[in-house]
Amino acid sequence: MDEDFSVLFLRTCLVGCLLGVAGTLYFLFGLAGYVHSAPLNFSIVIVLLGAGLFLLFHFFAIPRQTNWVGWAVWAAIFAIVAVEIVLGLLPPTSRDELTHHLAIPRLYANAGRIIEVPIAPYAYYPMLLDMLYTPWVYWGFDFVPKWIHALFGFLTGLLLYAYLGGRMNAVYGLVGFFFYTSTPAVARLSHWGYIDLGITFYTTASLLCLLRWREERQALRWLGMAALSLGFALATKPNGLVAGLLISLLFLMVIVKPPRKSPIEMGYELVLFGGLVLLPFLPWLLKNWFQTGNPFYPLLGNLFPSSAGPAAEGVSFAGLGIFEKRALLYGENFWQILSLPLRVFVSGQDDNPRLFDGVLTPILIIFLPWSFKGKWLDEKKFVATFSLLFFLYALFLVDMRIRYILLIVPFLVILATYGIFNVYLRIKRPIYLIAGLFFFAAWHGLYLWEYFSAAAPLSYLNDNESRNSYLTRMLPEYTSFQYVNRATATTAKIYLLFIGRRAYYCERDYFHDGGDLPGYLLGAVRAAENTDQIAQALKRKEITHLMVREDLLASFLTHNLSRNQSTLWNEFAMNRLRLLFRDGRHAVYQLDG
Secondary structure (H helix, E strand, C coil): CCHHHHHHHHHHHHHHHHHHHHHHHHHHHHHCCCCCCHHHHHHHHHHHHHHHHHHHHHHHHHHHHCCHHHHHHHHHHHHHHHHHHHHCCCCCCCHHHHHHHCHHHHHHHHHCCCCCCCCCHHHHCCCHHHHHHHHHHHHCCCCHHHHHHHHHHHHHHHHHHHHHHHHCCHHHHHHHHHHHHHCHHHHHHCCCCCCHHHHHHHHHHHHHHHHHHHHCCCCHHHHHHHHHHHHHHHCCCCCHHHHHHHHHHHHHHHHHCCCCCCHHHHHHHHHHHHHHHHHHHHHHHHHHHHHHCCCCCCCCCCCCCCCCCCCCCCCCCCCCCHHHHHHHHHCCCHHHHHCHHHHHHHCCCCCCHHHCCCCCCCHHHHCHHHHCCCCCHHHHHHHHHHHHHHHHHHHHHCCCCHHHHHHHHHHHHHHHHHHHHHHHHHCCCHHHHHHHHHHHHHHHHHHHHHHHHHHCCHHHHCCCCCHHHHHHHHCCCHHHHHHHHHHCCCCCEEEEECCCCCCCCCCCEEECCCCCCCHHHHHHHHHCCCHHHHHHHHHHCCCCEEEEEHHHHHHHHHHHCCHHHHHHHHHHHHHHEEEEEEECCEEEEEECC
16 A cells, blocks of 8 residues: 555544544543533543544645546535535434434433433443533534534545555545445435444444555554454444454454464464454443443343343334345335345435435445456455445344445445446446446435435524524424423423434433333333322323323324223323323323322
8 A cells, every 4th residue: 555545544543543532531531420521521622623623634635646537526525525514503303313312412411420321222332422422412512413423424435535545546545435425325424413424434444454454464553453443333333243243253364364473473463452342342341231230231131131121112023034024014025125135225215214214326336346356356355245244234133224234335435446446447438437427426416415405404504594493393393392391390200202212302301111112101001990000100200291292192002002991091191181282293291190
């Protein structure tokens, strides 16, 4: 690899690890009760600011290293960056921001420490990026987590630029940078305060550093960087465990292949890799161990009996395979299911679980037949093996969602760029290749424009629309939360029913079920013999109010209660619940008596 690109690659990995160290230290100090500490919070600001300046400095230095073609691609990437910055200024409205990645940090900010949140099983997952979000939520700048998430996405693009630029040239590095950041699923996530771009960065850095170490077995800095990055991936999201297993297997394949080192040297490499992988992940394991008795809670409950109770409630499809699930849920036939691996890349649709709840791009697979030619064939095989195994895991062991396989996208971009390079070398009329690439670039741009149009940010950013007005337009339950925040006592506790657990904008104490269905309420009604017993069950949770999406609750109870139980519930609702507020399908009730 060219020395300049190698240095840029290493420095980008180091910046990512610095962000990971900052998040880990914030977690440890947060457990000790320092969430309100000004020095702690401003240290996060300094680290993030440094990472952002690093990205901007090297991004704006790229045009000096390329020709007019590279300039054109760079300008397209710059346009994406600009649009994502604008979209990042909007208040949070996406589901996982409101249920998890901002809602849980808000609880930490309110408590002044990192606390246990038993009602939310996902609060026990590793939350490395959420630690970087917490100071901003505490200060009320809740749009900044969107920029932090986008930062990891663009750092991944910079990694691809450095890797592919070193293997080919700066133009191909920019092509990889562009097609990664413009992939519709990546572009959509870049203006949401999620964590998927974080785990994608760390997984990409880990595997590519492992490949660099494979080239230079004496350069342990690459092995150490691969291990640390993998540890931060484990500390970011649960599917990091799968990435960790696969990358560890690839690491073992490297050390046993010739030229082999002595047993002592191999043992040192094993200890170094294993120790540095475990180091960032260990604090999260210990936290869960002490809180629940299961270091991986809410996962692996069959191996580690937990004191925390069931992780979630509701119907499970765990006993069904992928074919049965999709046939049952979506009515798909054998041929539709058989074509799933292809459909993931060509027929995804946002907000549609049947169509994988996201959009990838066919360019990730179109050039695969030409990828495995020329140099670096072993590297390509490593990258392809990881991508294939992770894809099969997501396809057969979990419900397929684009976000679940996002961390293989950079590796498919690498293979696609190699394929483009090889086609360019062999094609007689490159204009056809350029036209095809331009078509996909325009198609990606159309998706980004649709995201921009759906968010409609200009009225808000021009101060023609207030924050409350914007949120009222985007979130149907927001007016009910406004009423709760304005009209209920500060000691109130709200039971959220069919609100999708989107509790971020609730400024009162609240309760919701661990799953999507109101299992606690259903159990209370089924176990009660009179209305007083239902009220007592709610009061045991200190519930004073119910915030309800009425149509969904009515349908749920109709289908899950017997005739006598339905009569009891109707009597309870009539005599013990007092309507305070209704807006559309959402309502707020007070529990009386």
